Amino acid sequence: MSQEVIDQIAAYLTSNIPIVPISQGAEAVVFTTNVHPYEPINAKTSPNDQSTKTKYVIKYRPHKKYRHPSIDRALTKHRTLGESKILAKLSQLPGLHVPKLIATDVYNGCIWIEFLGEDLPDSFGFSNLKNYLWMHASDPYCDDVKKTLIKVGHQIGLLHWNDYCHGDLTTSNVVLHQDNGHWEPYLIDFGLGSTSTLVEDKGVDLYVLERAIISTHSRFAAKYNEWIMQGFRSVYEDEGKKGQQKMKDILKRFEEVRLRGRKRSMLG
Amino acid sequence: MLRHSIPQFDSYQICASLFTDVENTRELRTEVASMPFAMIDASCIGSLEQLFCAVYKAILESTYNRLRTKNLNSECILSLSPTSNIGEAFKRFGIKEDSKDILCLTVVNNTESIPDTLFDDVKGQQIELSDENLESRINLDLIKKVR
Ligand SMILES: Nc1ncnc2c1ncn2[C@@H]1O[C@H](COP(=O)(O)O)[C@@H](O)[C@H]1O
Structure with missing residues (x-):
């Protein structure tokens, strides 16, 4: 610095x-x-x-x-x-x-x-989502990881349901903080955050996080992203018909953003 | 009397006291403008954090921007309010005709000395200015109207 x-x-x-x-x-x-x-x-x-x-x-x-x-x-x-x-x-x-x-x-x-979070044991570094997943690489599908990722998705669902977008949703910007013995994910760094009713912004948030998981935890990414989306969907499913419709729109756009992303990387 | 200073602005000293069962509110109200301290309706204050957050903001504005009111004491009352409407801030956080619990607050330069008798005009019972005493006297219905 x-x-x-x-x-x-x-x-x-x-x-x-x-x-x-x-x-x-x-x-x-x-x-x-x-x-x-x-x-x-x-x-x-x-x-x-x-x-x-x-x-x-x-x-x-x-x-x-x-x-x-x-x-x-x-x-x-x-x-x-x-x-x-x-x-x-x-x-x-x-x-x-x-x-x-x-x-x-x-x-x-x-x-x-x-200040949130703490240093993980065995020099795994600060307790953001990225380091936490590394720490569990030897038992990647354990219950603790599953619960945590569902909660991560739930937090993002709450954010989007309330029409806010993060803007830079990486695994370093999810911090795990211990609340009486278990990990609670907190979203940090709203420097690019905004209020937004656009499905595009939400789709991009989800895509950015998905990419972050794939690039650092590729072997386990499919399951991890599935758990995150399980938590995400649960927020909208709890909101009745209106929630269901909004979720469908976001997931559709998420898929489009993903295809766009792929095309872009194919063209180099 | 609680004495405190803001770490980043330690050339200022802050003094505050909490009074209950104040009998001469009416009289005090006619002199708010000339008093060398701010009189805050304590039923709008729930914690020391809330109070000193406003003091910090007032000193910040005075140092890096400008005072929006007459002096640092009144600036603290404005800083308690989420808006920049001065009249509104005084109406909400200043003492009212029927205020019984009054928080007296002054922010002055370190070079000045604050006499122990500063708040003597307030005829009431002085109690410790603590989170417990503030929390038990806050009027949540009043606070919920602030936005
Ligand atoms: N509230 C916080 N608690 C703990 N660490 C934080 C916090 N905010 C930021 N950091 C750390 O500082 C880094 C950069 O912050 P930011 O510029 O907000 O993304 C983050 O990746 C975290 O490691």
Whole structure:
């Protein structure tokens, strides 16, 4: 990660907020910290589970020097606000799991969110869906994997049923977080998220995830994608006739997007 | 009196107290504009998180954008509201004729000192400003109207 970017954000946050870089993308860099931006210590948590392990994620969109300063400010504000708003809205949807939004500074391109997940045992890395599936490669069809993938599909179904789309649904953007002993999938990174009633956007979401599963877990992908779609369909099936119809439309488009994708790759 | 500061903005100090059974609300209301602190209807506040989230936002606006109200104290009341409508924010989160539970809040520069007597004009019983006390006094019907 560029030292310049780290210096920028360190100066902004001051030495009171120590940060650890964890990821760098094209658009944003991500850090963790154990300092809450505003809550007094001991506010919510009782003294004994006020662990020093409580972590927060800071997602920072740095200045882009190649953009005109006023355009840069406007774009940063627009994207930071967009991601915050969608996260805040999604948090209110019953049953949907997304990290909690804690703070937003649109003037400096900064979002604070709840940290989710943990390090998997045996150096399998961070508990996103991709690493979790790798961890189970020796017993790929175990019950835990099946349950988890159905839940992943269920989360995506809830998202789409409520007319939101993720925009970058990869296996790294599904984080598994332990809630009393079992894994619950949470969708993260709504930087490309949007509200959408279009079947096209939903079909593309499903296609992107399917491709991600095929490319990293190819031997087991058929079953995995079947389980994901089982969870996805269950949301729509619970919504009666209207749900059934909407699902049919999405699945039809999903199939079309898949064919388009194949054609494109054939043409090279 | 609860004293706190925001890690990122530690040149400010924040002081807040919670009063119940306030008897002189009517009188206080006529002087809201001249008081050196904000008076918030505590029945609209459910947690310290909610309160300090607004303080953080107010300081953020003041540092990186501009104050949209007269001073940081009133800015905190505006920041409690999801909209930028100032009148609406004061109506909802400021004290009303019949407010019994009042949260007093001030945000000032570190160079100033805050006397322990700051909130003495409020004639009520001071109780600990804690999540428990806020949660037990919140009026959910009022909060649900905010959008
Ligand atoms: N809420 C979160 N909890 C834990 N890790 C996160 C969180 N948000 C982002 N990350 C990590 O940071 C990376 C980049 O984040 P993003 O730019 O939002 O895709 C992700 O792939 C995760 O590894």
